[in-house]
Amino acid sequence: MNTSFKREIYKFSHENIALYGLIVLIVTMIYNFFTKTITVQSLSYGFGAIEWIPLxxxxxxSAIFSMEYKNNTIIMLEYKTSHKFQIYFAKFLVVLVYSFLLTVIAFLLTLMLSMFFNNVRYDWLVTKNGNNLLNGLLANLAGALIYSFFSIGLSFMLIMLVKNNAVVVCFGIVLAFFGASFSRGLMQSFPNFISTIKWNFLNMIFISQQLSKPSLSLKSHLSSLELIIANIVYGILFMVLGYYLFKHRQV
Structure with a gap:
């Protein structure tokens, strides 16, 4: 397993997709900083980072698997590895580490932008309503990281199911920008079944904001702890289903 992980780290660090993802995050954060009014909310959201990281x-x-099949390198991987699970789980860990690095970079860049280029200074440590801006940013980024775990599992399952990277990316965009609205619409349409519908996977996106704004539980109908647990459970479930599909997929 250690060998598979090191091999995936090496491959991933030399793939352009990793660099492109980082550039997109930095560019979108800087763009939001210079084009939108700076508020406490925009700072706590990392200038949009909590939305862009999962996307x-x-x-x-999805790309790291689709490229393996497109370039037929998956054949060599399976030949060199004694068990398919090592390939699958090593890739999962690599993307999870990547999402953690994106989160750290988003945190540091948010602080840098707000401290060096912002004329309106905000005190990150002033406590208001039992919380401060720094804790709010950390909570939101932690939520984005947990949702990224969910997103990795979902992506791995979908790429094995539909075998089309573009479809997976489009689904991710729809989920990111409309998932919460769809979920709320379902609960409003069937109020008698909220206790069940609130656990739908579309509702998991609330975690990226609710950890710093517990009042959002009125919309998600889930507590912050329930959202954390549900995201992790969904992520594991999708990962397992994805592995089953990967294990039985013909090269």
């Missing part, structure tokens, strides 16, 4: 992760996660 970048979905794109990267």
């Amino acid at each position: 970048i992760v979905i794109t990267v996660a």
Whole structure:
């Protein structure tokens, strides 16, 4: 397993998709900083980073598998590895580490932009309503990281199911920008079944904001702890289903 992980780290670090994802994150954050009014909310959201990180992760996660099949390098991987699970799980870990690095970079860039280029200074440590701006940013980025775990599992399952990277990316975009609205629409349409519908996978996206704004539980109908647990459970479930499809996929 250690050998597979090192091999995937080496391959991933030399693939352009990893660099492109990082550039997209940095560019979108800088763009939001210079084109939108800076508020406490925009700072706590990392200038849009909490929305872009899971989207970048979905794109990267699906791409690293689709490229293996497109270039037929998956054949060599399976030949060199004694068990398919090592290939699958090593890739999962690599993308998870990548999402963590994106989160750290988003945190540092948010601080840099707000401290060096912002005329309106915000005190990150002033406590208001029992919370401060720094804790809010950390909570939102933590939520984005947990949602990235969910997104990796979902991407791996979808790329094995539909075998088309573009379809997976489009699904990720729809999920990122309309998932919460669809989920709320379902719960409003069937109020008698909210106790069940609230656990739908579209509702998991609320975690990227609710950890810093517990009041959003009125929309998600899930507590922050329930959202954390549900995201992790969904991520594991999708990962397992994805592995089953990968294991039985013909090269």
